[in-house]
Amino acid sequence: MSGPAGRRPLSPHLKRLEAESIAICREVAAEFANPVFLYSIGKDSGVMLHVALKAFFPARPPFPFLHVASGWDFADLLRHRDATVARHGLRLIVHTNPEGAARGIDPLDSGSQLHSRVMLTEALKQALDAGGYDAAFGGGRRDEEKSRAKERVFSFRSAGHAWDPRNQRPELWNLWNTRVRKGETVRVFPLSNWTELDVWEYTRAERIPVVPLYLAKPRPTVVRDGLLIVRDDDRLPLAPGERPVVKSVRFRSLGCWPLTAAVESEARTLDAVVAEVRASRRSERAGRLVDADETASMERKKREGYF
Amino acid sequence: MDDGKSTLIGRLLHDCRHVPDDQLAQLSRDSRRHGTTGDDLDLALLLDGLEAEREQGITIDVAYRFFATPRRAFIVADTPGHEQYTRNMATGASTADAAVLLVDARKGLLTQTRRHAYVCSLLRIRHVVLVVNKIDLVEWSAARFDAIVADFLGFAGKLGFESVQAVPVCARHGDNVAARSRRTPWYRGPTLLELLETLEVEHALSARPFRFPVQYVNRPDASFRGYAGTVATGRIRRGDPVIVAVSGRASTVARIVTADGDLDEAAAGDAITLVLADELDVARGDLLVSPRHRPEVADQFAAHVIWMGGEPLLPGRSYWMRIGTRSVPASVTTLKYQVDVDTLQYSPARSLALNGVAFCNLATGAPVAFDAYADDRATGAFVLIDRYTNATVGAGMIAFALRRATNVHRQEHAVTRVARARLNGHGSGIVWFTGLSGSGKSTIANLVEQKLHARGVRTYLLDGDNVRHGLNRDLGFTDPDRVENVRRVGEVAKLFVDAGVVVLCSFISPFRAERRLVRELVPEGDFVEVFVDAPLEECIRRDPKGLYARAKAGAIPNFTGIDSPYEVPERPEIRIDTTATGEAEAADAVLRLLEARGFAG
Numbered sequence: 001m002s003g004p005a006g007r008r009p010l011s012p013h014l015k016r017l018e019a020e021s022i023a024i025c026r027e028v029a030a031e032f033a034n035p036v037f038l039y040s041i042g043k044d045s046g047v048m049l050h051v052a053l054k055a056f057f058p059a060r061p062p063f064p065f066l067h068v069a070s071g072w073d074f075a076d077l078l079r080h081r082d083a084t085v086a087r088h089g090l091r092l093i094v095h096t097n098p099e100g101a102a103r104g105i106d107p108l109d110s111g112s113q114l115h116s117r118v119m120l121t122e123a124l125k126q127a128l129d130a131g132g133y134d135a136a137f138g139g140g141r142r143d144e145e146k147s148r149a150k151e152r153v154f155s156f157r158s159a160g161h162a163w164d165p166r167n168q169r170p171e172l173w174n175l176w177n178t179r180v181r182k183g184e185t186v187r188v189f190p191l192s193n194w195t196e197l198d199v200w201e202y203t204r205a206e207r208i209p210v211v212p213l214y215l216a217k218p219r220p221t222v223v224r225d226g227l228l229i230v231r232d233d234d235r236l237p238l239a240p241g242e243r244p245v246v247k248s249v250r251f252r253s254l255g256c257w258p259l260t261a262a263v264e265s266e267a268r269t270l271d272a273v274v275a276e277v278r279a280s281r282r283s284e285r286a287g288r289l290v291d292a293d294e295t296a297s298m299e300r301k302k303r304e305g306y307f
Numbered sequence: 308m309d310d311g312k313s314t315l316i317g318r319l320l321h322d323c324r325h326v327p328d329d330q331l332a333q334l335s336r337d338s339r340r341h342g343t344t345g346d347d348l349d350l351a352l353l354l355d356g357l358e359a360e361r362e363q364g365i366t367i368d369v370a371y372r373f374f375a376t377p378r379r380a381f382i383v384a385d386t387p388g389h390e391q392y393t394r395n396m397a398t399g400a401s402t403a404d405a406a407v408l409l410v411d412a413r414k415g416l417l418t419q420t421r422r423h424a425y426v427c428s429l430l431r432i433r434h435v436v437l438v439v440n441k442i443d444l445v446e447w448s449a450a451r452f453d454a455i456v457a458d459f460l461g462f463a464g465k466l467g468f469e470s471v472q473a474v475p476v477c478a479r480h481g482d483n484v485a486a487r488s489r490r491t492p493w494y495r496g497p498t499l500l501e502l503l504e505t506l507e508v509e510h511a512l513s514a515r516p517f518r519f520p521v522q523y524v525n526r527p528d529a530s531f532r533g534y535a536g537t538v539a540t541g542r543i544r545r546g547d548p549v550i551v552a553v554s555g556r557a558s559t560v561a562r563i564v565t566a567d568g569d570l571d572e573a574a575a576g577d578a579i580t581l582v583l584a585d586e587l588d589v590a591r592g593d594l595l596v597s598p599r600h601r602p603e604v605a606d607q608f609a610a611h612v613i614w615m616g617g618e619p620l621l622p623g624r625s626y627w628m629r630i631g632t633r634s635v636p637a638s639v640t641t642l643k644y645q646v647d648v649d650t651l652q653y654s655p656a657r658s659l660a661l662n663g664v665a666f667c668n669l670a671t672g673a674p675v676a677f678d679a680y681a682d683d684r685a686t687g688a689f690v691l692i693d694r695y696t697n698a699t700v701g702a703g704m705i706a707f708a709l710r711r712a713t714n715v716h717r718q719e720h721a722v723t724r725v726a727r728a729r730l731n732g733h734g735s736g737i738v739w740f741t742g743l744s745g746s747g748k749s750t751i752a753n754l755v756e757q758k759l760h761a762r763g764v765r766t767y768l769l770d771g772d773n774v775r776h777g778l779n780r781d782l783g784f785t786d787p788d789r790v791e792n793v794r795r796v797g798e799v800a801k802l803f804v805d806a807g808v809v810v811l812c813s814f815i816s817p818f819r820a821e822r823r824l825v826r827e828l829v830p831e832g833d834f835v836e837v838f839v840d841a842p843l844e845e846c847i848r849r850d851p852k853g854l855y856a857r858a859k860a861g862a863i864p865n866f867t868g869i870d871s872p873y874e875v876p877e878r879p880e881i882r883i884d885t886t887a888t889g890e891a892e893a894a895d896a897v898l899r900l901l902e903a904r905g906f907a908g
Contacts, residue, residue: 013380015576022578023537026523030591030632055535055578057566059527142371149370149385168368169699170394170615172401174537175629175690179697193382195373280327 014202018051021190023174024153025055025137028188029062031178032135035188036128039065039092041081042254043210044139047199048190050208052137053088064091066127066136070119071096072107072256074232080211093131097123107258108236115256125161128185135178135186143195153192159183196252197277204270213251214273216265220244227261252277311440312409315478316372316383317350319500322485325374350479369399378504393648393662394615396423397702400430401688404508407436407499412445412475416458422648424459428466429611429664429704431684434506435463437473438499442491443480449493470506474499512575516600517541517549518678518686520631521593525580533564533580534589536632539685541597542574543581551587552594552602552676558585592633594676594686602686605708606674611646612639612659612667616693616700620659621787623794625824626700628671630689636672636827637691643667657787668709680704695819720805727807733764734905735804737829738897740813741822741876742839743868744854745846747885747893751839752813754894755901759809764907767803769796771814784865790821797825804829809906817873835904837897838879843868845886 010018028035037052039045052061067081085092097105100118107115128136142148152168154176160183169177180186191199203210219230222244229236230251231244236258238244249262250273267276320326326334338349372383384399386392400406406427410420427435437459445451456473463471474483475491476499482488485500497505522536543549543560550557562582563570573579581595589595596602614620620639628637645656645665659665680687691701728734738755740748749770759766771792775782779795782788793816803810816822826834846868847855858866865871876882881900883893901907 019537019576019578023522026535026578030523054566056525057564057580058531058533059525143373149372150368165368170369170398170702171699172398172690172702173684173688174402175688177629177690177692177697177699179627179692181697193371193373195375195380197375198380 010202010205014198014205017194017198018054018202020174020193021048021051022055024176024188024190025052025061027176027178028135028137029056032186034131034133035063035135035137036093036131036133037061037063037065037137038124038139039067039081040139040254041067041077041084041211042139043199043203043214044141044191044194046084046208046210047194047202048137048139049084049088050202050206051190060089063137064093064131066093066095066131068120068123068127069094069096070107070115070123070256071101072115072119072235072258074211074213074254074257076213077211077254080209084209093127095123095127095130097126106235107256112259116259119256128161133185134180135188137188137190139191140187140189141191141194141196141199151189151192153189154178155187155189156180157185157187161185163187197274200270200274200277204274210270211254213254215269216248216250216267216272218246218248219262221247221249221262224258228264229258229260230262232257311411311478312385314350315407315409315438315440315476315484316385318478318481318484319383320372320374321350322481322500323374323376369395376500376504381503392419392422393426393613393664396426397430397613397615400427400432401702403430403432405434405436405503405506406432407438407503409438409440410455410459412439412441412448412451412455415455416462418649420459421462421651424463424466425648425651426613426664428463428468429613431681431704433469434508435468435471436499436502436506437471438478439473439475440478442475442482443477447475447490449491452494472496472502474502512540513542515540515575515683516602517543517547517595517597518602518683519543519549519581519595520633520686521589521591521595522632523591524589531582532586533562533582534595535578535580537578538573538575539631540575540683542572544572545570548598549581549583549595550598550601551589552596553604553674554588554593556587557598558583558587560584592631594631594633596676602676602678603708604674604676606671607640607668607709608677608705609643609666609668609707609709610680610689610703610705612665612669612691612701612703614659614661614663614665614701616698617661618693618700619661619786620663620665620691620701621790622658622667623787623790623824624818624820625672625694625827627692627694628669628675628689628703629692630675630677631686633675635675636694637669637689638824639667640670641668657785666706669703677705677708679707681706694823724805724807731765731807733809733907734833735765735807735809736833736835736904736906737800737804737825738809738811738835738837738901738906739816739822739825740811740837740839741816741879743841743843743846743873744815744866745849745851746839746841747890748813748815748837748839750890751837751883751893751897752811754890755897756811758894758898759901759907762907764809765807766809766811769800769810769812769814774799784863784871786818786865786871789817793818793821794824797821797828800825801828804833809901815867815873817867817871819874819876822876832904835881835897835900835906836876836879838876838882839885839893840875840882841885 097119105115105118140148142151152171156168157163221228221230247264248266250265250267251262254260267273370385372385374381384403386395386399408420408423439452439455452475475494476483482490483498487498518539518541519536520539521534525533525535545560545563547560560581561584563573564580622639622642625636625638628635642656643666644653645663646653648664656665678686687705689703690699693700740752742748752768756766756768774796779792782792800810800812850856857863858869867873
């Protein structure tokens with residue numbers, strides 16, 4: 001397959017992953033009445049979007065794109081979102097939990113757990129209910145975290161969005177079971193079998209634009225709970241006498257900015273990022289404060305309806 | 308269980324440098340605290356977050372793990388060997404290129420080794436690697452290794468694997484996993500990792516005949532109509548002829564569309580969109596194939612079925628079959644035999660429980676296109692889905708079409724059902740009375756029939772007890788027999804409907820699935836479900852035939868309401884509350900409904 005000039009040909013491994021993800025996207029469009037694409041704007045979302053664009057070419061993806069905004073999204077992320085949506089002519093829905101916002105829930109004073117439950121998990125459920133969606137695409141990968149290793153490609157949720165690990169359907173071959181009753185939904189993970197390195201190698205090979213935060217650059221940082229936090233705006237109070245220190249940092253994973261730690265890095269290009277990920281000796285989600293809150297936190301959040 | 312599976316997987320991840328430092332630091336702390344390996348790292352603990360879940364009973368499940376070497380990327384489908392073993396093994400094996408079977412050198416082959424090898428062969432995994440682990444605990448003995456390998460080859464010989472290779476390893480210390488061991492100088496073969504890196508897995512899929520299950524019809528506007536899907540096997544070039552397997556309609560490939568530009572040729576595994584030269588009626592579920600090598604098309608075939616449902620498989624019950632991108636109603640017509648996965652012995656069976664394997668005949672609601680699973684995994688595999696819970700309850704591998712399906716063709720009737728209705732002056736249909744024994748079904752059905760007869764309507768009453776004296780006298784009251792009882796009655800009732808008769812059926816018919824099966828035999832609107840609702844206590848009090856008393860005394864097993872369930876209809880056309888409605892009144896209510904349906908003249 002020869003792509004436009006400048007693109008690297010895909011390795012057989014990436015080509016296989018791409019074909020599998022395309023098939024999953026098409027399956028959803030064929031079998032569900034009202035699917036939605038959860039667009040979190042990160043690197044995985046970027047790959048998933050790229051694959052979805054390929055799956056339905058020459059048509060546009062036949063579903064809307066939903067961004068759950070917590071109010072503490074990196075400014076770069078929102079700029080990237082708007083540029084991407086405009087470039088591909090996507091239908092974007094942005095939802096913020098109005099009650100949470102009214103109650104002034106934030107990641108600093110309310111704590112990361114309450115913030116992420118109200119502004120992400122609850123907000124997501126509100127948006128899914130409001131749209132009446134029966135399937136939602138998510139960018140989750142099985143290699144991300146222990147509790148995801150057993151996740152299905154088509155992950156069944158009972159009415160009320162609950163994930164019951166005991167009540168999942170065996171998935172054999174590529175014969176996915178897409179049947180749901182009214183009120184039941186599925187979360188669909190087209191990137192289930194991708195690793196972090198696959199995502200970066202594919203991003204590089206296909207020249208997918210990424211949020212600049214993934215690339216290293218001098219940024220103002222402070223240390224919180226031993227982690228490097230980039231001060232994206234002045235809502236994060238400084239201790240008396242504290243001054244942000246400018247360091248060359250980048251992100252491996254993007255969440256709400258006060259809850260996502262940066263890593264010191266000199267990787268300013270995709271080539272350098274790929275090299276860094278390849279050599280990396282740290283877990284991808286080690287920079288997520290939300291995950292560290294308690295053990296088995298991902299599994300608990302998933303049961304509540306988090307992605 | 309303690310063959311060292313977790314340790315081996317942990318060792319592979321560790322030696323391929325897929326364990327990040329933060330996890331390694333954690334592992335080193337955990338090893339000292341909980342480990343069983345002294346001062347060494349206990350690699351099994353790497354997967355241990357899952358152990359806790361296992362105790363809660365939730366990882367009776369397949370976990371997927373990833374690692375890569377410069378030569379190849381791997382996905383490990385980690386299938387717990389104990390509970391739910393067959394279901395997990397089959398799930399993991401369905402997408403695997405190779406199976407690694409682990410044996411403890413001290414114990415040799417166990418029943419579960421044979422069981423796992425059998426399931427792998429059933430799912431047609433081509434390559435098996437036998438890992439003889441804990442070789443350190445048998446003094447690195449070549450003789451012990453050779454004996455185990457010989458034992459396995461003797462067993463695996465009849466399972467039809469393409470290659471079987473064996474490696475002596477010590478997963479705990481890494482001997483012969485990623486690095487050659489100096490302690491097994493008698494072993495000159497490759498390490499486990501080298502073996503996995505060099506197994507021939509690019510099967511000759513592209514060399515097989517062209518098969519393309521249409522997954523999605525892409526039709527953004529009137530100017531473009533493309534059939535999106537993934538090439539299952541074979542190759543396709545622009546200009547090649549194709550046919551739609553079931554209908555036999557033919558066309559040629561005008562374009563092979565991808566987002567990266569049109570292709571001249573695509574092969575197995577490519578996700579593409581085909582544009583055909585002719586306007587054909589092609590939909591999701593159709594299989595586009597090469598005209599020179601066509602698949603089988605049949606509505607009856609024989610297959611191995613692995614059961615994964617909590618409720619047993621019952622012959623005659625209707626399930627959704629997902630085959631390729633197609634979904635059709637299907638049922639098992641005959642359970643030919645069950646296979647004991649531990650001994651490979653065959654035994655007769657009337658139903659199939661969770662984790663059971665059987666060879667069956669199946670019938671589908673419409674003809675489907677397929678290849679034998681042995682030839683083509685993609686077009687010979689299916690799953691069965693419960694039509695009520697939507698759970699995936701079975702996995703199947705087709706062996707061959709039944710000739711009787713290909714040779715029995717339907718005869719067209721010259722006198723049609725419409726013509727009969729005109730002659731009779733009324734329509735026909737099924738009036739299905741369901742309810743507990745003693746609820747009053749038969750009494751009400753009799754009254755309805757008398758009233759219809761008085762109006763000149765042609766009727767017939769099929770009654771549970773009467774049918775069991777003749778047509779169904781070979782059937783008892785077990786669940787499989789109840790399903791078959793209702794299936795036969797449904798087929799008979801359907802003939803009556805075709806003959807223009809209003810057929811009243813009075814059967815306990817305790818299962819929703821079978822009532823729905825009968826409902827779906829006739830066009831929508833021709834089936835009227837009458838739920839004769841009487842509380843169990845009331846039926847027991849009435850006990851007109853003295854059956855409840857005998858059932859309670861244990862003289863009648865599987866009696867509905869006593870030790871066999873009754874599934875209440877969810878949406879009957881009419882529900883009769885016998886505690887509030889007399890029999891005559893109930894019959895009148897049914898009659899009004901039949902008038903509205905055009906059955907009552």
